[in-house]
Amino acid sequence: MTDTDVFRALADPTRRAVLERLMAAEMNVSELTANFAVSQPAISQHLAVLRQAGLVTERREGRRAFYRADTAGLQPLVDWVDRYRRFWPDRIDRLKTLLKEMDQ
Amino acid sequence: MSEDVIVDCDLAEPPEKVWRALTVPDLLAAWLMPNDFEPKVGHDFTFRPERGPDIACEVLDIEEGSLIRYSWREGDDDRIDSVVTVSLTPLQGGGTHLRLVHTGFPLRASRATLALMRAGRSLVTSMAMNGGLRWAA
Numbered sequence: 001m002t003d004t005d006v007f008r009a010l011a012d013p014t015r016r017a018v019l020e021r022l023m024a025a026e027m028n029v030s031e032l033t034a035n036f037a038v039s040q041p042a043i044s045q046h047l048a049v050l051r052q053a054g055l056v057t058e059r060r061e062g063r064r065a066f067y068r069a070d071t072a073g074l075q076p077l078v079d080w081v082d083r084y085r086r087f088w089p090d091r092i093d094r095l096k097t098l099l100k101e102m103d104q
Numbered sequence: 105m106s107e108d109v110i111v112d113c114d115l116a117e118p119p120e121k122v123w124r125a126l127t128v129p130d131l132l133a134a135w136l137m138p139n140d141f142e143p144k145v146g147h148d149f150t151f152r153p154e155r156g157p158d159i160a161c162e163v164l165d166i167e168e169g170s171l172i173r174y175s176w177r178e179g180d181d182d183r184i185d186s187v188v189t190v191s192l193t194p195l196q197g198g199g200t201h202l203r204l205v206h207t208g209f210p211l212r213a214s215r216a217t218l219a220l221m222r223a224g225r226s227l228v229t230s231m232a233m234n235g236g237l238r239w240a241a
Contacts, residue, residue, distance in 0.1 A: 004179065084109045084206050092111050092204065094135040098125055099117045 003076035009053035010077070014038060015046045019055055022069040029065070109206040119192045119200045123169050126190055143172070165189075176206070 010016055014036065021027065021035055029047065033040045047067055050056035054073035059066045115122055125131045127143045137151040137159070145166055151159040157179040164187065165173035173189040186206060193201040 081109065088109055088111045088204055088206060091136055092113055092202070095122075095125060095202075096113075096115065098131065098135045099115060099121065102117075102121060102125065102131070 003080070005053040006055065006073060006076045007080075009049050009055055012046070012049075014042075015050060018043065018046050019050055019069055022050075022056055022067055023071065026059070026066050026068040028067070032067070109204075111202075111204040113202050114195060115200045115202055116198075117200060118198050119169055119194050122192055122200045122202060126172055126192075149174075161188075 010019075017036070018032060021032060029040055029044055032047075033043045036043060047056060047058075051058060051067075055070060056067050056073075057070045059068070125135065127141070129139055129141050132139055132141055137153050139149055139151045141147070141149045141161075141163075143163070143166055145163050147163045149161050149163070151161060153159065160177045161174045163172070163174050165171065169192065171189070171191045173187060176186045176188045178186075189205045189207070191203050191205075193203075195201050
């Protein structure tokens with residue numbers, strides 16, 4: 001699992017919607033599919049990508065599988081935003097220094 | 105509420121001078137990163153940081169002397185585009201108010217939700233409090 005996997009997983013609007021559903025409640029594939037206008041295999045594919053990215057976990061009960069969001073997986077996203085929260089004020093400080101040094 | 109990064113500051117220099125620092129490649133490089141920027145809408149350019157992957161950009165909007173907006177895509181093509189907007193407003197006395205907004209992050213959770221996440225608490229709990237995550241369209 002890499003940060004890129006998380007960003008790639010979230011690039012797709014259906015996957016974001018699936019994740020959001022799974023934040024609200026644990027569901028199996030057929031319950032999830034009932035919420036979307038796409039096929040069950042397509043939902044399974046999205047779940048595989050979300051699991052690969054560490055955003056969704058699977059719990060098996062006999063032959064049945066249940067899915068829920070693992071929000072700790074969103075940490076790379078939080079880190080990314082935080083990085084730019086530090087980056088831009090630092091660069092604006094450099095801009096201020098540059099402006100003092102520039103000719104009119 | 106989205107997770108935009110916003111920086112506001114007042115500068116002593118006039119907007120024309122600040123504009124040059126935003127749009128002349130050598131000056132832009134001095135405070136941001138080496139680049140092949142051109143002030144033309146639709147121009148594709150690249151910021152090349154000392155470390156880390158290049159940042160691929162496209163000029164989306166220019167209002168001469170007051171606003172510049174470009175897309176900002178870090179790393180490979182699978183990452184989500186974000187958008188940087190810098191706007192300049194003249195201040196009384198000859199200075200400039202600069203506002204930089206970096207927006208379009210994939211996560212549109214409310215600040216309260218993210219604050220809870222940072223504190224290590226479950227998002228599921230905060231979902232109930234905030235009425236859900238809001239994703240970018």
